[in-house]
Amino acid sequence: MTVADKLKNSQKPLFSFELLPPLKGNHIQAIYNTIDPLLEFDPAYINVTYHREEVVYKELKNGLIEKRTIRKRPGTVGIAAAIKYKYKIDVIPHIICAGFDKEETENALIDLHFLEIDNILVLRGDPDKSTGKFMPEPNGHSYAIDLLRQIMNMNKGIYLDEDLKNITPTHFSAGVAGYPEKHPEAPNLETDIMFLKQKIDEGAEYIVTQMFFDNNHYFNFVSKCREMGITVPIVPGIKPISNKTHLTQLPKTFSIDLPQDLVKEVIRCNSNSDVKKVGIEWAINQCKELIQNGVPSIHFYTMGLSDNIAEIAKNIY
Numbered sequence: 121m122t123v124a125d126k127l128k129n130s131q132k133p134l135f136s137f138e139l140l141p142p143l144k145g146n147h148i149q150a151i152y153n154t155i156d157p158l159l160e161f162d163p164a165y166i167n168v169t170y171h172r173e174e175v176v177y178k179e180l181k182n183g184l185i186e187k188r189t190i191r192k193r194p195g196t197v198g199i200a201a202a203i204k205y206k207y208k209i210d211v212i213p214h215i216i217c218a219g220f221d222k223e224e225t226e227n228a229l230i231d232l233h234f235l236e237i238d239n240i241l242v243l244r245g246d247p248d249k250s251t252g253k254f255m256p257e258p259n260g261h262s263y264a265i266d267l268l269r270q271i272m273n274m275n276k277g278i279y280l281d282e283d284l285k286n287i288t289p290t291h292f293s294a295g296v297a298g299y300p301e302k303h304p305e306a307p308n309l310e311t312d313i314m315f316l317k318q319k320i321d322e323g324a325e326y327i328v329t330q331m332f333f334d335n336n337h338y339f340n341f342v343s344k345c346r347e348m349g350i351t352v353p354i355v356p357g358i359k360p361i362s363n364k365t366h367l368t369q370l371p372k373t374f375s376i377d378l379p380q381d382l383v384k385e386v387i388r389c390n391s392n393s394d395v396k397k398v399g400i401e402w403a404i405n406q407c408k409e410l411i412q413n414g415v416p417s418i419h420f421y422t423m424g425l426s427d428n429i430a431e432i433a434k435n436i437y
């Protein structure tokens with residue numbers, strides 16, 4: 121059963137979460153340490169993010185500065201396979217346009233196909249940090265929908281080289297991203313949802329949302345999506361605040377608003393362990409309301425922390 125089928129047929133809200141590959145050089149044990157405390161809540165699937173390469177400037181011993189392009193968090197496909205086979209839990213690696221040409225994308229998808237990893241989340245990828253702009257690779261994709269078309273073609277047995285014979289079709293089931301507070305580059309929410317609808321029409325089977333801290337954004341987003349003819353499951357993404365820097369970092373990184381009541385409570389905290397408690401309480405209330413409103417699943421952004429997610433899960437599942 122694909123994750124999309126699980127979402128469509130679930131009788132109760134599913135539990136799932138997202139992991140980031142560890143920084144280059146770190147052990148995969150860090151991933152297992154994040155997963156282990158969450159196993160008791162029976163995760164229906166685990167997402168693994170993909171991180172594009174970054175430009176860094178390294179000062180050399182002779183005082184010169186060297187420009188280097190590095191991938192700080194490689195290993196998405198390997199981690200997804202390791203989780204799938206160690207825990208027998210469905211995995212959803214993220215596949216991005218950023219930093220890939222179509223040939224590299226095809227080869228990465230063939231790796232996933234051979235590993236029998238058929239669930240994927242299809243994304244454009246973050247802009248380049250040094251320029252703040254998204255630039256497709258030469259012969260790469262500009263939007264998530266273009267990448268999705270390539271994947272849907274592979275499912276029909278259409279690969280890039282039209283001369284290939286005896287092609288094995290792939291069986292990918294794709295989800296895509298949605299933004300209750302709109303994507304930062306979109307002129308307005310309606311236009312953003314119009315493009316989202318195109319991704320669904322192209323074959324995406326569910327939507328996972330950007331984090332939000334006010335459920336009204338999610339409810340408004342879902343009702344606009346339904347009005348515009350999107351019928352697939354829309355999974356809310358929840359991130360518990362866990363330190364004071366989140367007050368500025370999350371809005372800046374994800375183009376989201378933090379409700380004033382939450383901000384006031386965090387400002388009042390004397391330590392980050394107090395902030396963590398506030399974040400857990402806020403997320404529990406959000407999740408309870410979402411569940412009352414019949415969401416198919418709740419997807420947690422761990423960012424490497426699982427103790428707070430476990431505390432929330434204990435209160436809602």
Ligand code: FAD
Binds near residue numbers: 214330
């Ligand atoms: P797109 O669907 O391509 O949309 C990008 C922008 O272009 C939007 O403003 C949209 O309205 C507009 N648009 C879409 N289609 C068209 C079109 N045909 N013509 C004109 N405009 C169009 N980033 C990573 O790098 N790695 C990850 O692992 C990752 N995981 C994520 C998981 C989730 C659940 C979410 C919500 C985001 C994630 N991101 C990740 C961030 C994401 O890559 C960025 O938000 C990116 O800027 C947009 O990705 P997208 O797939 O929504 O893009």
